[in-house]
Amino acid sequence: MVRSVLILLLTIIMLLALVGCVQKYPIVTLEEIEPMKDYLPQKQYILLEEPAEINDINKVMLFLKDKDIKKAKELVSSLRNKGEKEKKLNFHDGLIAFFEKKYSVALHMLELAEIDSYKHLKYLIIGDCMYEMTIDPNYKNFTTKQILDNYQKALDYCKTEIYKEIIKMHIKYAKYGGIS
């Protein structure tokens, strides 16, 4: 009897730990999201559209997906040493800062970043940073319009239908605080 109660308690603790580990902004690959495309769960997904080997941004994203921020930083540091353009690296720094929940730093770095092929991701995360800062009383408040303007850009620059649906989910959170 005592044993079964202990097992039950242990299971509950493990489940609670698992729930605690769930990322607010889970990074998902196209393969992972494909089966859910007809009915997307109400989550603020960040989509990794291409395999990691395509470029260093995907590599950083993959490290962040595995919650290995240290490796992501090391990669950015090595790119910096190799003389990679600072305007591009600002994007990487912004991504890392975002997943470290340093939203004002992430916002600043992403605003400085210039990277053509990832404009939709840039504005999506800028919108998310603004939303996170607005719900945190220690940060600056942004209006719904200011936040949604960035999602509007993300939506306009986005070319993938499934990513557009994901952006719309972020919009729902920003407008209604995830209660819809």
Place this chain on the structure above:
Amino acid sequence: MIKMTILFSCLIIIFTGCSIQNELIRDFNTFEKSLYYVHDSEFHSDKNNISVVIDSISAIEELPYNANVTVLKKPPIPLLFNIYTYGCELGKINYEEDLRDFLKESYVIEAYRAGNFIVNPDSLQKKKIRNEYDLSISVNELSVIGPYQYSESSNFHWEQAGPAVATCSMDFLLEDEDTILLKDNIISTQTNVFLNQSNIIKPKSFYLLREKYTVAMVEALSFTINNCIAELVEKINKYLIENEEHLEIIEVVRLDDFNSFMETTVIEGKTVEVDMEHLIVVLDDYNEVIGKLIKVDKHFVTLEYLNILNVIKRKRILEILDSNRNDIMEQALNRKDFKRVNYNSYFEVKEFK
């Protein structure tokens, strides 16, 4: 005795019904949600030599200010399980934006995005424009109404919301001075399928249900406004193509122009300025170092960014900015109330000497 029991039960029912109605009115008047939406119309980059400027938006003031709850159905005789049905209607109080400004701004953004004409021409554009038309909008209906059901017995509490129906109806008039060019009516309705119920006896969960319902209602209304404004611009586009003889493209608007335009449109809402947590230090070689302030001493300012410690010689500092790029006097760093953050470990130390 029987008469007394019936009378007493009736009084309880009437009293419960009224108190719940008042509770619903109070709750629905506390929710304020944004109508602002993301424009999803086709982008029209070529702008012709016609301008359509919004002249007036009327009848907004006639819309109700407060949210209203009316009794639609109540049990005729006291039973064990009594269901009350209320009709909920949102008012201006439930919208974050001022309706007139919101409609005007929505039109301007949509016309800039999807219109084949110029909206709000500047002095340079005015020289190229052949005809300048005025647009008047009269709002016939801008409402969102839906049922809300409530039932309570000694051990059971149940509430159900929806589906709400949002309606946006407007007349518009396109005029060239006093000549009416186009007159039409646009209606858009949206029935929200949102429906929820609960039987948990937790007052907070019912408050949340009411808030969720308001969200669903505001979202439905936002959807109808989006539809109406998009249709209005489409109708003007169609009219100009079919009736204007000398259309000439005078401007090509790209997506980047649209983005800049969005940033310059009036921002409505509440902003509260709070100290941001990081600073930008501009060095004498115009490089910038950002980070949270860790330490300030006579010779050095130390900032932390992404677990890298940046130690900057004060002589090298040209200016110090907050994250809104407002200049902060260097002396301000010595203020005791300045936000400071302590970290125990850093991956790297960078020196700027």
